[in-house]
Amino acid sequence: xxxxxxxxxxxxxxxxxxxxxxxxxxxxxxxxxxxxxxxxxxxxxxxxxxxxxxxxxxxxxxxxxxxxxxxxxxxxxxxxxxxxxxxxxxxxxxxxxxxxxxxxxxxxxxxxxxxxxxxxxxxxxxxxxxxxxxxxxxxxxxxxxxxxxxxxxxxxxxxxxxxxxxxxxxxxxxxxxxxxxxxxxxxxxxxxxxxxxxxxxxxxxxxxxxxxxxxxxxxxxxxxxxxxxxxxxxxxxxxxxxxxxxxxxxxxxxxxxxxxxxxxxxxxxxxxxxxxxxxxxxxxxxxxxxxxxxxxxxxxxxxxxxxxxxxxxxxxxxxxxxxxxxxxxxxxxxxxxxxxxxxxxxxxxxxxxxxxxxxxxxxxxxxxxxxxxxxxxxxxxxx
Numbered sequence: 001x002x003x004x005x006x007x008x009x010x011x012x013x014x015x016x017x018x019x020x021x022x023x024x025x026x027x028x029x030x031x032x033x034x035x036x037x038x039x040x041x042x043x044x045x046x047x048x049x050x051x052x053x054x055x056x057x058x059x060x061x062x063x064x065x066x067x068x069x070x071x072x073x074x075x076x077x078x079x080x081x082x083x084x085x086x087x088x089x090x091x092x093x094x095x096x097x098x099x100x101x102x103x104x105x106x107x108x109x110x111x112x113x114x115x116x117x118x119x120x121x122x123x124x125x126x127x128x129x130x131x132x133x134x135x136x137x138x139x140x141x142x143x144x145x146x147x148x149x150x151x152x153x154x155x156x157x158x159x160x161x162x163x164x165x166x167x168x169x170x171x172x173x174x175x176x177x178x179x180x181x182x183x184x185x186x187x188x189x190x191x192x193x194x195x196x197x198x199x200x201x202x203x204x205x206x207x208x209x210x211x212x213x214x215x216x217x218x219x220x221x222x223x224x225x226x227x228x229x230x231x232x233x234x235x236x237x238x239x240x241x242x243x244x245x246x247x248x249x250x251x252x253x254x255x256x257x258x259x260x261x262x263x264x265x266x267x268x269x270x271x272x273x274x275x276x277x278x279x280x281x282x283x284x285x286x287x288x289x290x291x292x293x294x295x296x297x298x299x300x301x302x303x304x305x306x307x308x309x310x311x312x313x314x315x316x317x318x319x320x321x322x323x324x325x326x327x328x329x330x331x332x333x334x335x336x337x338x339x340x341x342x343x344x345x346x347x348x349x350x351x352x353x354x355x356x357x358x359x360x361x362x363x364x365x366x367x368x369x370x371x372x373x374x375x376x377x378x379x380x381x382x383x
Contacts, residue, residue, distance in 0.1 A: 011082060014371055015070065015187050017063075017092040018363045019179065021055055021223040022312070023047055024062045026070045027364040028078040028087065029371070036351055037368045039358035040081045041074040055097065055223060056175055063179065067186040077357040089191040090183050091371050093200055093363075096224040096240045098175045099137065101167060101198040103237055108162040116146065116154040116162055124164035135176060137194045138169040142202075143234050150234075167235060169196040197226045200370045202235040205308055207373060208351070214304035218290075220311045220319055225290070229297050229304065236301060239293040287326050294331050303332055309342045310362060316342040 011032045016039075018025040025044040029037045045066045049058040075085035106124035114120075121141065130136060143150055146159035154162065171194065180192045201217040209215070217228040227239040294303055311319050320342040329338055341347075345360030352365045 013078060013082060013084065013087045015087045015090045015183075016364055016367045016371065017066075017090060017183065018095075018367055019059060019063065019092060019098075020095040020221040020363075021047060021059070021097060022221050024059065024066050025361055025364050026066050026074065027358065027361065027368065028070070028074050029368045030078075030082055031372060036353050037372050038353045038355055039361075039364065039368055040354075040356040041070075041077040042354075042357070042359045042361045042364055043069045043074065044361060045069070056172075059098075059175075060178055060182070063182060067182060071186060073357065081356045087187055087189065089193060090187050090189060091193045091195065091367065092179065092183060093195050093197065093367050093370075094137070094171055094175075094179065095197050095219070095221055096226060097242070098172045099169060099196045100134075100171075100240070101169045101196050101238045103142070103198075103235060104166050104168065106164045106166060108164070110160055113158045113160050115156060115158050116144075118155070120162060121164070124166050130170050133173055134170040135173045136168060137171040137176065138167070138196060138199060140167045140199060141165070142167050165234065167199055167202075167238075169199065171196075195370070198228050198235065198238045200366060201226075201228050201308075201310070202230060203373050204366050204369045206230065206233060208348075208369075212306060214302075215306040215308060216304050217308045217310065218323075220309070220315070225286075227290075227293055229301075231301055231304065237297050239296070241289040241293055283322060287322070287328065291328060291331065294328065298331055305332060305336070306339045307341070309340055310366075311342070312362075313344075316344070 011030045013028060013030045016027040016029055023044050023046050025042065027039050027043075028041045029039045031037050043066060045062045047055070047058050047062045049055055053061075078087075079085035108120055108123060124141060141164055143165040144154040145151070145163040145165070146154055146157055147161055151157065176194065180194070183192050184190055197219055201219065205215065205217055213231070213233045215230050217226075217230070219226040223242065225241045227241070228235060229237045229239075297303060307323065309316060309320055309323070320340050323340050324337055329336065343362060345362050345365055348362070348365040348369065349360075352368050354360060
């Protein structure tokens with residue numbers, strides 16, 4: 001059964017919500033058996049904190065405005081295209097700083113062979129307790145390895161050792177309550193599913209690039225950058241750094257003001273040597289934080305050389321050049337440059353269709369594919 005075999009005979013409509021520290025986005029998508037998801041409406045609202053306002057309050061204010069757009073513009077657009085403006089589920093992806101993801105491995109080992117059952121799966125599912133201000137938003141067994149061999153269905157099989165790789169996401173409890181209550185009011189449904197960057201990116205890119213077993217997904221958003229390391233087709237580790245595109249652009253803008261530069265001079269740092277020097281220092285702070293995350297991973301495993309870069313349209317090519325021109329390649333003990341693919345909506349156009357008021361939005365397209373992939377394993381042939 002293919003990736004897009006989600007939905008009923010006449011189609012199943014879903015609201016997709018992408019919450020980040022730089023912007024919040026929303027889409028209406030429909031799924032039909034054996035067909036690619038179709039996005040009929042998209043909207044994105046910037047998160048711009050006002051004086052004294054916390055990033056959470058700013059995000060919720062932007063989410064409220066997005067909700068109105070989804071009701072006043074999106075629902076009529078969905079109704080025109082499909083005959084109904086109602087959705088059966090809301091799937092929301094929440095990024096840092098509200099969401100955290102960790103990967104752990106639970107080992108079950110006995111002297112004599114045992115039969116793997118749901119009881120063993122439950123042992124991995126318990127996990128460590130979370131803080132009082134956090135709540136689990138997802139816990140998934142990424143891989144089950146019996147006697148050193150990965151198996152997609154371990155139940156009923158015998159082994160002396162089972163390693164279960166588990167991905168656990170936690171979210172700020174107060175933020176989750178406010179987000180879900182707002183979405184339930186807007187879409188008149190209690191079916192709100194919350195997920196995070198790591199499971200979404202891993203699930204989608206593993207299937208989009210099935211022959212690429214080792215890669216890094218780098219999501220550079222407003223106040224942070226999320227990193228997922230995939231080795232041998234398995235999600236090996238995740239990392240978040242508290243420095244993102246918003247910090248980078250704000251620091252560069254302030255440096256330009258101190259150097260008394262206009263917008264055209266900031267685009268061309270060579271116009272002012274003092275600004276050029278400070279801008280280089282700012283960029284190095286971000287690159288150094290990436291270097292530390294990459295170096296931490298490389299202590300245990302070889303680093304993948306391929307990087308899938310997720311960033312908004314205005315910054316993706318700049319960040320791509322920044323990564324390619326950096327000295328991060330020395331971590332691989334090689335002079336070969338990194339292979340950086342700055343993804344655009346066009347990269348997903350074969351798998352996600354847009355019609356009506358739907359526009360190309362990379363993050364919402366990825367979320368649409370994740371929603372299709374939750375219950376099925378394989379990508380269909382692109383049409």
